[in-house]
Amino acid sequence: MTDTGPISRRADRRARARRRRRRNAGIGLSVVVIAAVATGWAVYGRGGSPADAAAHQGATTAPAHTAAAAPATTPAHREPRGxxxxxxxxxxxxxxxxxxxxxxxxxxxxxxxxxxxxxxxxxxxxxxxxxxxxxxxxxxxxxxxxxxxxxxxxxxxxxxxxxxxxxxxxxxxxxxxxxxxxxxxxxxxxxxxxxxxxxxxxxxxxxxxxxxxxxxxxxxxxxxxxxxxxxxxxxxxxxxxxxxxxxxxxxxxxxxxxxxxxxxxxxxxxxxxxxxxxxxxxxxxxxxxxxxxxxxxxxxxxxxxxxxxxxxxxxxxxxxxxxxxxxxxxxxxxxxxxxxxxxxxxxxxxxxxxxxxxxxxxxxxxxxxxxxxxxxxxxxxxxxxxxxxx
Structure with a gap:
């Protein structure tokens, strides 16, 4: 079984927290950022972990799961990429x-x-x-x-x-x-x-x-x-x-x-x-x-x-x-x-x-x-x- 979502639950939680802080501070979002966030939600849906998508793939009965392409910008992660x-x-x-x-x-x-x-x-x-x-x-x-x-x-x-x-x-x-x-x-x-x-x-x-x-x-x-x-x-x-x-x-x-x-x-x-x-x-x-x-x-x-x-x-x-x-x-x-x-x-x-x-x-x-x-x-x-x- 395969899930191609490239984001962890922890990273997504941080991303949502940052968005809330930006809203609370009254910082306006540019059209470019809005587009990037929209793309991110299109890919990651409700903001779950990589494993969340497994619920839609029929577990081991399905050989692969195809997800949308990754967003142009992904949320920051505590560890370096890789x-x-x-x-x-x-x-x-x-x-x-x-x-x-x-x-x-x-x-x-x-x-x-x-x-x-x-x-x-x-x-x-x-x-x-x-x-x-x-x-x-x-x-x-x-x-x-x-x-x-x-x-x-x-x-x-x-x-x-x-x-x-x-x-x-x-x-x-x-x-x-x-x-x-x-x-x-x-x-x-x-x-x-x-x-x-x-x-x-x-x-x-x-x-x-x-x-x-x-x-x-x-x-x-x-x-x-x-x-x-x-x-x-x-x-x-x-x-x-x-x-x-x-x-x-x-x-x-x-x-x-x-x-x-x-x-x-x-x-x-x-x-x-x-x-x-x-x-x-x-x-x-x-x-x-x-x-x-x-x-x-x-x-x-x-x-x-x-x-x-x-x-x-x-x-x-x-x-x-x-x-x-x-x-x-x-x-x-x-x-x-x-x-x-x-x-x-x-x-x-x-x-x-x-x-x-x-x-x-x-x-x-x-x-x-x-x-x-x-x-x-x-x-x-x-x-x-x-x-x-x-």
Whole structure:
């Protein structure tokens, strides 16, 4: 799926604020400026993020989205042209203690500010999107309604992955409903599709002159990956267990983008060090052209750093979570923000948080924040990764 809008949500907010200040100051606009602003609104519509246009493209069922040409003058951006900020967080869902978050804005709580501050933000939606279907033969079952996608958008999220072991918790009927929600979603949903081509298809957008592509897949060897893996004519999730197919998707994405992000569901629950299968696929994805390889699943944080030119984050942990996982430090979490300049990771900044008794990630500062940040840095020790620039 492709969105050719070249403006970020943050840049557009600044542009509108500047226009209001000019009006309040009584500064007249020349005919030339009026024409430029009109052109900008013709292109960007209601002033949303690059992901907003995805709602009109039928998600992964449409191979491309064609937008109007960019305006002659684009709003100023905090970073220089060719630089983009990307924010990532972990697993979210709306069930049990977090179900009521669908009625709260922002649903992700105060950490939404960190996600909104980036040009592009992404999380893993650990859930089927359905009210129907049959619970599959597995221990845990998560589901929500399509309202979750709008709630995440209002929390500053620009895209979600559903390539995980809970996307098809309610069988084929639930999968049909999830695909319908994907098609009408206000933000792109990757890693799931009506067939193999759709499930592996990247979301592609342009932000601040940077062409960005996002691919998602699950490496978890479980019931969902075995039973509901997308095929040539079969709906389901994108699987990292089919490594050649995933690598092809990343190489294809690299041919059309400056920056390629691969968001994986991987690792072993409760283990804070990456397994050999994670290290192996991270190396292959780096060689295939991935700028960043990030992911979730273990319910605890894993280390992060640089693998050659590629930023790798082996595990973000829980983020908006229905209950406490039975693992030490499972409530520690945060948002990682990458600054990517001309295709290279320039900085990686971690903003610590702690999942509270309502399942909501709360920012941590002072000694509490340093404790989480220091522990997260120490987790790099078993990854074989180099320290990321900061």
């Amino acid at each position: 630089t983009v900020t990307l924010a990532f967080a972990g697993d979210v869902h709306f069930t049990e203690r977090t179900a009521d978050r669908l009625g709260v804005d922002p649903a992700l709580g105060p950490m939404s500010k960190v996600l909104s501050a980036a040009d592009f933000a992404m999380v893993n939606l650990e859930s089927a999107i359905t009210t129907r279907g049959t619970a599959q033969p597995k221990k845990y079952h998560f589901r929500t309604t399509p309202a979750a996608l709008g709630a995440l958008q209002r929390s500053g999220v620009d895209a979600v992955t559903m390539a995980n072991n809970h996307a098809v918790d309610y069988g084929s009927q639930g999968l049909t409903d999830s695909l319908a929600a994907q098609a009408s979603s206000p933000i792109p949903v990757v890693g799931i599709g009506a067939d193999e081509a759709a499930a592996y298809r990247p979301y592609v957008t342009t932000v601040n002159g940077v062409r960005l592509a996002v691919v998602a897949a699950s490496q978890v060897q479980d019931y969902t990956n075995q039973t509901y893996r997308a095929g040539p004519s079969r709906p389901g999730i994108a699987s990292a267990l089919d490594r050649p197919r995933l690598l092809k998707a990343v190489k294809d994405a690299k041919r059309q983008a400056d920056v390629v992000v691969v968001y994986l569901h991987w690792g072993t629950e409760g283990q804070s060090c990456p397994g050999p299968e994670q290290k192996s696929i991270a190396a292959d994805l780096s060689a295939a052209g991935a700028t960043a390889v990030v992911g979730t699943h273990a319910h605890v944080m894993l280390g992060s750093g640089m693998l050659g030119p590629t930023y790798v984050a082996y595990g973000f942990g829980n983020f908006l979570w229905y209950g406490s996982s039975p693992y030490p430090h499972s409530d520690q979490t945060g948002v990682t923000t990458l600054t990517v300049s001309h295709g290279h990771v320039a900085t990686a900044v971690f903003t610590p948080a702690l999942v509270d008794g309502d399942g909501v990630p709360q920012p941590q500062t002072g000694a509490a924040g340093r404790q989480i940040t220091d522990r997260y840095a120490q987790l790099r020790g078993c990854t074989g990764l180099a320290t990321a620039p900061h």
